[in-house]
Amino acid sequence: MTRRNLLYAQSGGVTAVINATAAAVIEAARRHPQAIGSVYGARHGILGALAEDLVDTAVLDDAALAALALTPGGAFGSCRFDLDSPEDNPAQYDRLFAVLAAHDIGFLLYNGGNGSMDTVAKISAAAQQRGYPLVAIGVPKTVDNDLEGSDCSPGFGSAAKYVATAMLEAGMDLASMSGRKGRVFVMEVMGRNAGWLAAATALAARGREDAPPHIILLPEVPFEDEVFLARVRETVERLGYCTITVSEGIRRADGSLVMEQDHDTKGHVQLGGAGQCIARLIHARLGYKHHWAIPDYLQRAAGHLVSATDLAQARAVGSAAVEYAVHGRDAVMPAIVRESDEPYRWRVEAVDVRAIANLERCVPAHYIRADGLHVTEAALRYLQPLIEGEVPRPWRGGLPDYPQPELPPVARKLPPQR
Amino acid sequence: MTRRNLLYAQSGGVTAVINATAAAVIEAARRHPQAIGSVYGARHGILGALAEDLVDTAVLDDAALAALALTPGGAFGSCRFDLDSPEDNPAQYDRLFAVLAAHDIGFLLYNGGNGSMDTVAKISAAAQQRGYPLVAIGVPKTVDNDLEGSDCSPGFGSAAKYVATAMLEAGMDLASMSGRKGRVFVMEVMGRNAGWLAAATALAARGREDAPPHIILLPEVPFEDEVFLARVRETVERLGYCTITVSEGIRRADGSLVMEQDHDTKGHVQLGGAGQCIARLIHARLGYKHHWAIPDYLQRAAGHLVSATDLAQARAVGSAAVEYAVHGRDAVMPAIVRESDEPYRWRVEAVDVRAIANLERCVPAHYIRADGLHVTEAALRYLQPLIEGEVPRPWRGGLPDYPQPELPPVARKLPPQR
DSSP states (O other): OOOOEEEEEEESSOOOSSSHHHHHHHHHTTOTTEEEEEEEEEETTHHHHHHTTTTEEEOOOHHHHHHHHOOOSSSOOOOOOOOOTTTTHHHHHHHHHHHHHHEEEEEEEEEEEEHHHHHHHHHHHHHHHHTOOOOEEEOOOOOOOOTSSSSOTTTTHHHHHHHHHHHHHHHHHHHHHTTTOOOOEEEEEESSOOHHHHHHGGGGTTTTTSSSSSSEEOSSSBBHHHHHHHHHHHHHHSSSSSEEEEEEOOBBSSOBBOOOOOOOOOOOOOOOOHHHHHHHHHHHHHHOOOEBBBOOHHHHHHHOOBHHHHHHHOOOOOOOOHHHTTTTTEEEEEEEEEEEEETEEEEEEEEEEHHTOOOOOOOGGGGGGSSSSSBBBHHHHGGGGGGGOOOOOOOEETEOOOHHHHBBBBOOOOOOOO | OOOOEEEEEOOOOOOOSHHHHHHHHHHEEETOOTTEEEEEEEHHHHHHTTTEEEEEEEEEEHHHHHHTTTTOTTTOOOOOOOOOOTOOOOHHHHHHHHHHTTTEEEEEEEEEEEEHHHHHHHHHHHHHHHTTOOOEEEEEOOOOOOOOTSOOOOOOOHHHHHHHHHHHHHHHHHHHHTTTTTTTEEEEESSSSSSEEEEEEEGGGGGOTTTTTSSEEOOOBBHHHHHHHHHHHHHHHHSSSSEEEEEOOOOBBTTOOOGGGGGTTTTTBBOOOOOHHHHHHHHHOOOEEEEEEEEEETTTTOGGEEEEEEHHHHHHHHHHHHHHHHHOOEEEEEEEEETTTTTTTEEEEEEHHHHHOOOOOOOGGGOOOSSSSOOOHHHHHHHHHGGBOOOOEEEETTTOOOOOOOBBBOOOOSOOOO
């Protein structure tokens, strides 16, 4: 068997556990010294591959890999960049395969979301067409949980744990401040088209009646001002306060984004996030005191609050991807298959990247309450195991101890990219 | 010695450790059964005292108190309400003292910030004038850290740990996403007049050159657009990205709030938080991709990320307040006195509430870097010990296990408040 090198790269928005996948890839590759030579990383995803900007992971010892696995962000750098089609831009593929050939890359592992699976499919097809011997594997990650073909996506569980914890804690704060005037708190979470993270905040209630979040606005449900405002008023009149989770991407029935649709009293468009728009709408119409939070990157970078389930799955897909690679299973992605909710059991199975590339899995109708303003018990059963388990981690000086290893560059063999 | 009852109440914005103070008060009071009878809590601060809306803490056993100490929010409810002056509104004081007398309250402990110390001073003076035997004690708490007379305030250290962790983690996320186009991330933290929480994000850098946060905008320093933008550009050109902490209350040299001053291209005022305004200013002038986060209540409610130092101090001021009470030390507040930075040593000492009421302690000049865009080594030495130490806590179902005890109401003895 010929030893060939493995190239790993990260793509799209990073997560709190994407480096756990990276660490698992490197560890698994080292278990196959006859098949896999060096494990390189591309800096900033496919851009680094095109630029021949590669780093060598050989310097990472076991302790460094263990620490890397508990470090948020993308240790290799990520990118938001799609390859052109081979027909439109053959030169791009010429360059890519020149870099792969120069470094004897026989295995390409691309760690990303829907778009990245498309990249894997394109590279796999191009390799076959060119007769370049390559096994290209997609490795899932996305806090949005919108990857088709997998029961859930690594990165989502930790972000879900973060936003559910945030709603639980902020809800307790708001409850103590509530008084006769009524207060509302709005938290805007990530999710342009898929409301998985918004739905996950429902876990904060733990089944308690009237506990936060009182309302969840999903992008899957058209936003109707009057229906929403009536529920807010009813909640405040009953409890003294109301907590609301808003997906950043909620839209009105005509398809327009709520975040672009808020108008001031003179009719001028007010640009702002969905959370701010919703908070202002409530204040303008109902007069309640309003606060809004936008965790933004905090929700996907919270290495201090990783879900043990999520971490285990992030590692499992990394290991499985390497196994698929050495077995020559080209153009697949290791997906999570759920075997049971309680006790939670799952396994990893290969799916064809061409069957799932560019698709987007939204929150299904049976997870959305009939009134469109919350989620169902079925949704909670799905979500609950994904946030379970805490991960002990090193701290230093009161902060998480995140190593930021400097990986040595791989010597360039080609002229610079044109 | 006559046994009299103790009334404890919470006021102002709540914190992640205010209930630790409450638990310490209750525990300490139980150590003085000859002096202190029942320990009551007023619902929603002084409002509950006026409304005779009291609860009895006797049902809380040791385990419940230990759990309470690790629970964020205000377990008794808080309020934003100032007493009138006795001259303007004697009836308010008549009612207050009628409630105190009806329940034989001999000790009043008010847990709050600057305004609450004024309330304590007013009640103390009124009691003396009326000949009502009362020991009134102020107990410090504020995430803003702006209480005069104390080296730091319980609640601040945990919020500081939260915002420093958030900047560390979000900074790593941004660094992995940075590319040729330049990216900026702005995090808006609490602090209308005092920039302590903004300053605390500097701890995220851990002394590393060029690490986030690259710029800190404090309310103590007049905001100058051009100086700021030049630094952002310089940072992005050097590093590819720039992270910025903004105090919600930053102002321009003319005293106007930045958050009210942003204009769109047609000259319309855009209302928005300081973080959003700063992010938009950068995007409009420099064209960089921009993200902004507003942790809002999350930063002061994060019971999952409490500082062990802060927790210890929150408990210590609660215990000390009870000791002062039983020793008849009226109108004082237990303050934190720093004995040394490293090793960090501190003690609790009584200060006169009348000397500190309504004052506001801002970040001093020697903590602010000469360019006004960051903090000094002296600031870091002050801040570092306050975020140190992690607190093990119970979790359930993937979330912090926060009990929400229902305390039985104390039977009313008076007609309703008019």
